[in-house]
Amino acid sequence: MSINWLRFVSPSLKKPPLFHLCHLPPPSSSSSSAVIVAMSYDKELAAAKKATSLAARLCQKVQKALLQSDVQSKNDKSPVTVADYGSQALVSFVLQQEFPDNFSLVAEEDSKDLRKDGGQEIVERITKLVNDSLTSDGSYNVTLSTEDVLKAIDNGRSEGGSQGRHWVLDPIDGTKGFLRGDQYAIALALLDGGKVVLGVLACPNLPLTSLSDAGQHSPNNKVGCLFFAVLGGGTYMQPLDGSSAVKVQVSALENPEEASFFESYEAAHSMHDLSSLIAQKLGVKAPPVRIDSQAKYGALSRGDGAIYLRLPHKGYREKIWDHAAGCIVVTEAGGVVTDAAGQPLDFSKGKYLDLDTGIIVTNRKLMPLLFNAVRKSIQEKASSL
Ligand SMILES: Nc1ncnc2c1ncn2[C@@H]1O[C@H](COP(=O)(O)O)[C@@H](OP(=O)(O)O)[C@H]1O
Numbered sequence: 001m002s003i004n005w006l007r008f009v010s011p012s013l014k015k016p017p018l019f020h021l022c023h024l025p026p027p028s029s030s031s032s033s034a035v036i037v038a039m040s041y042d043k044e045l046a047a048a049k050k051a052t053s054l055a056a057r058l059c060q061k062v063q064k065a066l067l068q069s070d071v072q073s074k075n076d077k078s079p080v081t082v083a084d085y086g087s088q089a090l091v092s093f094v095l096q097q098e099f100p101d102n103f104s105l106v107a108e109e110d111s112k113d114l115r116k117d118g119g120q121e122i123v124e125r126i127t128k129l130v131n132d133s134l135t136s137d138g139s140y141n142v143t144l145s146t147e148d149v150l151k152a153i154d155n156g157r158s159e160g161g162s163q164g165r166h167w168v169l170d171p172i173d174g175t176k177g178f179l180r181g182d183q184y185a186i187a188l189a190l191l192d193g194g195k196v197v198l199g200v201l202a203c204p205n206l207p208l209t210s211l212s213d214a215g216q217h218s219p220n221n222k223v224g225c226l227f228f229a230v231l232g233g234g235t236y237m238q239p240l241d242g243s244s245a246v247k248v249q250v251s252a253l254e255n256p257e258e259a260s261f262f263e264s265y266e267a268a269h270s271m272h273d274l275s276s277l278i279a280q281k282l283g284v285k286a287p288p289v290r291i292d293s294q295a296k297y298g299a300l301s302r303g304d305g306a307i308y309l310r311l312p313h314k315g316y317r318e319k320i321w322d323h324a325a326g327c328i329v330v331t332e333a334g335g336v337v338t339d340a341a342g343q344p345l346d347f348s349k350g351k352y353l354d355l356d357t358g359i360i361v362t363n364r365k366l367m368p369l370l371f372n373a374v375r376k377s378i379q380e381k382a383s384s385l
């Protein structure tokens with residue numbers, strides 16, 4: 001490869017970037033059936049789709065008629081809602097029912113705040129939402145008590161790691177988007193031996209057609225997408241109403257000037273000034289597409305945009321549930337996900353990802369160019385401070 005990327009690599013970068021050295025598997029060949037996807041994880045995939053779809057329905061119901069009392073503030077000042085808790089309880093309950101002998105879940109929420117004085121009313125509201133969802137589905141003939149719901153939430157306390165199987169859940173990724181009435185996702189992945197082997201992203205507000213299509217905001221345009229991927233099986237998207245799935249691929253774009261890029265809606269989550277510098281270096285003409293949550297990974301996996309830049313402010317540590325499902329959804333659709341030093345994301349170290357600077361995502365053709373632009377821009381920004 002003749003790319004002169006080494007000039008821009010920081011001195012602290014010990015290992016060469018992933019896309020340069022690794023033999024990446026060829027993009028999956030096109031296939032018409034979703035049934036062949038999961039040879040060894042088919043039961044897990046079915047359970048993950050069911051759990052996230054149920055959780056998505058619960059979240060949609062809450063988002064439609066959100067009460068002031070549905071929203072609380074966590075210790076870190078970030079918002080949490082009855083839908084975050086309800087979604088986690090539902091997914092945890094379904095997975096434990098399906099895999100009673102091998103169940104470990106790393107999830108974002110816990111019941112500590114709910115168990116405090118004055119929490120009873122909100123726990124009852126969550127329990128009703130969970131039971132209504134289970135009843136509407138009909139597969140589980142149970143009524144959970146408030147204590148069952150709190151326990152189901154707390155079953156997400158696993159630390160993950162490099163051994164065995166662990167489910168990884170963000171019950172609502174993009175809670176701020178959820179509260180604004182915008183994008184959010186229910187993100188569920190399975191780690192096996194520290195590697196992500198399966199991912200499902202339910203995106204209740206994402207249009208079924210490309211975000212770049214004219215008229216995507218028209219009331220006739222249906223929303224609600226379920227993306228799913230199993231290692232080696234490609235990525236599929238289906239409407240959340242359950243109709244048939246189609247295989248998706250990342251954009252094949254080679255000219256960065258024609259690319260559009262995704263970033264967080266929230267400026268506090270990603271440095272918009274740095275991504276604008278990167279876009280400028282690449283000659284990107286389109287303005288950034290700012291949406292919340294891992295819906296960005298889903299949209300990128302079907303080629304809505306070609307680049308996703310996530311460049312958190314100094315000191316922020318990314319959690320595995322914010323990227324595990326999105327990462328496999330994009331890589332199985334032929335994309336590449338690395339940190340800003342070109343290294344693959346390592347999901348085997350527990351709850352956190354230890355990253356160099358941020359996360360960059362694009363297709364194989366554009367990655368060397370993007371990587372160059374990212375390194376140059378990071379150095380420029382650092383030297384201008
Ligand atoms: N200061 C920060 N920098 C980067 N990410 C942050 C952040 N504070 C919160 N986040 C994460 O950003 C996620 C939302 O992603 P996005 O910015 O792509 O919409 C949040 O998920 P939750 O909504 O589950 O808390 C949270 O994990």
Ligand SMILES: [Mg+2]
Pocket residue numbers: 084108170171172173174175
């Ligand atoms: Mg969340």
